[in-house]
Amino acid sequence: MLLARTKIDAQISWALEADPAGRYTKVNTTSTVRDDAPSLKDEARPMCGIAGIVTSADTDCREAVRAMADRLGHRGPDDGSDWTAPGAFFGHTRLAIIDVEGGRQPFVSEDGRVVAITNGEIYNFGELKAELVKHGHSFRTETDGEVIVHLYEEVGVSFLSRLRGMFALALFDAGNGRLLLARDRLGQKPLLYLKTGDSIAFASELAALRQCGLVSFETDPEALDDYLTYGYVPAPRTIYRDVCKLPPGHGLVWEKGSVRLLHYWSPEDEQPLDDMTEARAGDALRKTLTDAVRIGRRTRRVVRQNVALGLVILVMLVPGALVGAFTLPVARSEEHTSELQSHSFILYAVFCLIQKIFFFFSSSLL
Secondary structure, three states, X not given: OHHHHHXXXXXXXXXXXXXXXXXXXXXXXXXXXXXXXXXXXXXXXXOOEEEEEEEOOOOOOHHHHHHHHHOOOOOOEOEEXXXXXXXXXXXEEEOOOOXXXXXXXXXXXXXXXXXXXXXXXXOOHHHHHHHHHHOOOOOOOOOOOOHHHHXXXXXXXXXXXXXXXXXXXEEEEOOOOEEEEEEOOOOOOOOEEEEOOOEEEEEOOHHHHOOOOOOOOOEOHHHHHHHHHHOOOOOOEOOEOOEEEOOOOEEEEEEOOEEEEEEOOOHHHOOOOOOOOHHHHHHHHHHHHHHHHHHHXXXXXXXXXXXXXHHHHHHHHHHHHHHHHHHHHHOOOHHHHHHHHHHHHHHHHHHHHHHHHHHHHHOOOO
């Protein structure tokens, strides 16, 4: 029975992934880098994972959140950390891509009152960061997610409409005892949550959320019917009665035990098509593609540099390796020595030419 239930949970988790569809005047926080989180790299494609519990009750949820983060070890094989403040407990597992050494989460505002953890990527963080620096904000990392805390400080929850990317995030405002959850416009990154009378828990995956211990996780018969009918459970429902998926393009604000949903984006918010002409459609498409390429080139510069460096090393090593491979098997035969030397010279010259061509064109990657 246990084996059967494990298989069902695994199938349901996969279906969820595939769905296209009190005040504090002083904040005392602790943040721990975790080296003991189990690595489950072979279970799923690596990516960051987030989890947490916020409560108005006098309850220590650190161990529960650590257990939740442990279940996300396969999502973030490079780093694990947890963070606590009065009534708030966050856990994070990281796949390090941008600012590998310095981009550890959580991200904390200058005064320590706003904290955020993220999964995904903010594509337009460069222009947002430049704007925030002009307004006096200081950054401690070069990674994309740090703009979230400063943008929230600047404009409040309305900052969600300014983010472009694929992300799931959790932000805690200690000054107001407020938790903000949000999911990207099209729901590329998953985020699930459950609410009890005085607490709310969230996680990137259902298996992690089950470790919070706040509810009994009873199966929802209607959700099971949806799963058997459609092959997945449509948002906001999940297979468990008390657990919800945050819909794409939505934020959730939890404050003093109450929850409200924010629908910060929908396709209807974009340029209306009623009076669209062919010329205007072409201009809009051209602008969209140009912006996407411009933003993508900036955010993927670090990745391109690493790839280019790997190719440089490969191209530098290949000529010698191949010449050696051709030389060693036949070097024992003296009558072939002069012919071998001639072939080796030609082979080496060809690869030197390839190197020069590569170095010429690789400057555009860097």
